[in-house]
Amino acid sequence: AQTVTQSQPEMSVQEAETVTLSCTYDTSENNYYLFWYKQPPSRQMILVIRQEAYKQQNATENRFSVNFQKAAKSFSLKISDSQLGDTAMYFCAFWGYQKVTFGTGTKLQVIP
Amino acid sequence: EAQVTQNPRYLITVTGKKLTVTCSQNMNHEYMSWYRQDPGLGLRQIYYSMNVEVTDKGDVPEGYKVSRKEKRNFPLILESPSPNQTSLYFCASSLWVGSPNGYTFGSGTRLTVV
Numbered sequence: 001a002q003t004v005t006q007s008q009p010e011m012s013v014q015e016a017e018t019v020t021l022s023c024t025y026d027t028s029e030n031n032y033y034l035f036w037y038k039q040p041p042s043r044q045m046i047l048v049i050r051q052e053a054y055k056q057q058n059a060t061e062n063r064f065s066v067n068f069q070k071a072a073k074s075f076s077l078k079i080s081d082s083q084l085g086d087t088a089m090y091f092c093a094f095w096g097y098q099k100v101t102f103g104t105g106t107k108l109q110v111i112p
Numbered sequence: 113e114a115q116v117t118q119n120p121r122y123l124i125t126v127t128g129k130k131l132t133v134t135c136s137q138n139m140n141h142e143y144m145s146w147y148r149q150d151p152g153l154g155l156r157q158i159y160y161s162m163n164v165e166v167t168d169k170g171d172v173p174e175g176y177k178v179s180r181k182e183k184r185n186f187p188l189i190l191e192s193p194s195p196n197q198t199s200l201y202f203c204a205s206s207l208w209v210g211s212p213n214g215y216t217f218g219s220g221t222r223l224t225v226v
Contacts, residue, residue, distance in 0.1 A: 006154075047214050050214055100145070
């Protein structure tokens, strides 16, 4: 069974600074996808970024990028130039062949 | 607009009174799923459906029922709600499980059982 661990329940960052949210997972599968979802106070779940396990290149989406280490089973999210609108809960998700597993989330507060 | 429509957004009910949370998607997605979100526990899967008439238990199915009679609809039924089912519920759909596009989520249902 897959497990996804987000070891930082809460984090804070100053506006315009950079912050990294960690995520590790455990699986025996070789082909899978990894996602980061954002949940602002409105509680809507928003896809931030995704990574295909077969791609070595780290995914980037504007200010969001990942550090994907397949051998270490690590998938961290880096947010550059943090903005107040980045304040949210962030969930890491593992997409395998038969199952989707979410982490417990990291609550990020961006401080003005 | 491609979306997952989930209703109601808020619901307060009493213990034992049957309720249904509706979920409908207009993207012709094969895979649909229900999650509950609780503080410190993240999103936990209740039930999922690979396709019409095919449903299976997730990690926390006790006290819930689902049906998938049509591709677009996947209602969640609580036949006898209890206070420990007070939670935030999400319906989600995707082209198929493991789809590179990930999930499209509904807007969530905040359920309180008193």
